[in-house]
Amino acid sequence: MKKIILKKSALPKIKQKNLWIYKNEIKKLPDIKAGEIVDIYIGNEYLATGYINPDSKITVRILSFEKTDINSLIKRRIKEAINQRKHLKTITNAYRIIHSEADLLPGLIADFYNGYIAIQINTAGMENFRHLILDTFIETLSPEGIIDKSDEKVRKKEGLTTENKVLYGSIPDKILITENNINFSVYLKEGQKTGFYLDQRKNRKLVSEYVQTGFKVLDLFSNAGGFGIYCGKKGADFIKFVDVSDLALNQVQENCRLNGINNFQIIKEDAFDFLKNETDSYDLIIVDPPSFAKSRHERQGALRGFKYLIVNSLKILNPKGYLAVFSCSHHISMQDLIDLTTSSAAITGDILEIKEFMYQDKDHPAVINMPNTLYLKGLLVQKR
16 A cells, blocks of 8 residues: 655644645655555654545545555444434434545435435545445445435546436435425435435424414525425415525425415525515525535635625514524634624614524534534524
């Protein structure tokens, strides 16, 4: 096995069990192929084993801090991750089973949807274990089908081509899932990423607990309508769903029908444009946009976008009403959300009480050694 020699300056991070090694932290890089397994050293001291991609900014991703059989390790970790999610079966039949670095399987994401699995294999190193991964899923979960939903942009950076297709069994056009006794249709063949935003499960329930009979709810960036539908099941009088995606809004229509929700309106429009002209007022507004800051360089633009959304949401929020704001970017912190909401309230002249701090659900674990694994943050405030 080839050796990678690191600079001494990388030692504290490795001792902290961070799984990423950047190119500028490597002292000596041998001639090596993308995806190869390497041993990592500083001087003559062995530190870890991982896989390498010399063309990637994140050049090495660590798999183990001790010498071991990597095939057996990956198989064991997949089974351990699946076992750790067993408790979720009491409330849902759809959950994330592998969450990349947080499950010590960098480059691998997998979601389970009522007997079907959607996977993302996003690195050259993990691509070399594709057959082992699929065999382990089949052996452990006996799925009816597995579909590849890998991220084309990420794989391109890794020097990989992407062909999203059914890898095992069959995948129906529509899969019915249930969480907290609420039904949703999932379109794995067409939907975004791996199909449905499972990470918001506990937050959908938490936000809906504040709904009172007669509430008017605005669900911005509604995607499949999760937040609004939870609110409808809790007794909201009316829900307005806003999204730009035809597929998402078709799902909203279907999901409202599945759950017996009749008093709703669907608006196909960019949320920024919608807020520019909206004159109706609401008792609960949910702002759950896609990632505005996928890199550190996009952070300032993201903050400006959030400021606009929060200010204009507060303007149409009724007294005693609630505003839930979410960011799914690691580069936007909980403190950022607090600061943005505070400065927005100064513009609108509101006093806001913090009701809840919210994070991703437990099947999307966050490990303290890898700060980027804590990516989803949410703030629920009430206008006083």
